Amino acid sequence: MLKDLLRIADLSTEDLVRLLDLADSIKREPYRFDRVLDDESLFAYFSKPSTRTRVSLAEAVARLGGQIQFFGPQELQLGRGETIEDTAAVVSRYAKVIVIRTYSDDELDRFAGAATVPVINALTDLHHPCQALADMMTIREKLGRIAGVRIVYVGAGNNVAHSLMEAGAMLGAEVVIATPAGLAPDPGITRVSQRMAATSGGSVTLSDRPLQAVAGADVIYTDVWTSMGDSEQHRESRLTALHPFQVNAELMSRARPHAIFMHCLPAHRGEEVTDEVLDGPQSVVLDQAENRLHTEQALLVALLEESLTGAAPS
Numbered sequence: 094m095l096k097d098l099l100r101i102a103d104l105s106t107e108d109l110v111r112l113l114d115l116a117d118s119i120k121r122e123p124y125r126f127d128r129v130l131d132d133e134s135l136f137a138y139f140s141k142p143s144t145r146t147r148v149s150l151a152e153a154v155a156r157l158g159g160q161i162q163f164f165g166p167q168e169l170q171l172g173r174g175e176t177i178e179d180t181a182a183v184v185s186r187y188a189k190v191i192v193i194r195t196y197s198d199d200e201l202d203r204f205a206g207a208a209t210v211p212v213i214n215a216l217t218d219l220h221h222p223c224q225a226l227a228d229m230m231t232i233r234e235k236l237g238r239i240a241g242v243r244i245v246y247v248g249a250g251n252n253v254a255h256s257l258m259e260a261g262a263m264l265g266a267e268v269v270i271a272t273p274a275g276l277a278p279d280p281g282i283t284r285v286s287q288r289m290a291a292t293s294g295g296s297v298t299l300s301d302r303p304l305q306a307v308a309g310a311d312v313i314y315t316d317v318w319t320s321m322g323d324s325e326q327h328r329e330s331r332l333t334a335l336h337p338f339q340v341n342a343e344l345m346s347r348a349r350p351h352a353i354f355m356h357c358l359p360a361h362r363g364e365e366v367t368d369e370v371l372d373g374p375q376s377v378v379l380d381q382a383e384n385r386l387h388t389e390q391a392l393l394v395a396l397l398e399e400s401l402t403g404a405a406p407s
């Protein structure tokens with residue numbers, strides 16, 4: 094049984110498809126599982142800001158009949174040196190699920206290692222699996238399938254790109270990650286994704302040529318050029334390198350006519366995407382944001398009912 098969701102590659106393909114099917118059915122019937130939490134609580138530790146994840150989780154938990162308490166580093170003894178392991182062990186006695194948004198994946202792994210209840214990654218420097226669940230749900234909803242869909246991520250290689258790459262690879266998409274050479278995705282995560290794609294019939298390729306990469310795209314996806322926790326040092330050279338990767342009307346016009354535009358939000362308007370594209374007819378960003386709610390509800394139902402089996406060891 095899979096206890097936690099720390100990254101998409103933890104899931105088996107069957108689990109991922111089952112989560113998406115469950116999310117679709119929850120979207121149609123949002124209060125179907127209203128006794129799953131039965132007045133019990135979730136504990137959330139967020140050391141980075143959040144709008145969508147925090148608010149959608151709170152609503153997902155309310156729809157399951159429970160509540161969630163959010164804490165930042167300064168509110169917990171963790172901020173004064175209590176260990177992650179002690180915190181996780183104690184909190185497991187109070188809460189049904191632990192949700193963590195933090196910087197290093199190592200911190201998250203330590204929480205998961207010491208917790209006796211499920212731990213959900215609500216964003217780390219390397220992964221954003223909850224976002225990828227909503228992304229896959231949205232692509233399926235808009236384009237009818239994921240296998241064979243050409244998903245082109247344009248921008249900086251980051252947590253959102255990594256989780257998109259893992260999920261797309263697992264479901265047989267043709268994933269292209271177009272970044273400047275110095276901002277390519279993590280090589281280890283790229284290798285894991287390419288291995289998954291080899292099994293699913295999909296592909297994962299890297300490019301540093303945005304105009305060529307978006308040709309024939311069904312999905313163009315971008316995210317902020319500077320993520321939470323990225324050093325502000327070298328910001329100018331980073332912006333210069335990323336300038337040709339801005340998603341604007343010209344770039345969109347090179348994709349297929351039915352292509353959709355996706356962004357996990359928050360957006361830095363005028364930087365990685367223009368207003369024209371973000372607010373334009375091809376943009377599905379608000380449906381994508383809404384689907385965070387349905388996929389998080391599905392994830393909680395699946396983890397609490399212990400029905401996730403996890404990826405087979407490779």
Ligand code: CP
Pocket residue numbers: 142143144145146147216224357358359
């Ligand atoms: N997309 C996303 O995770 O947004 P927040 O940072 O607002 O939670």
Ligand code: NVA
Pocket residue numbers: 216251252253316317319320321322357358359
């Ligand atoms: N890559 C962004 C995603 C925010 C939801 C960040 O980590 O800041």
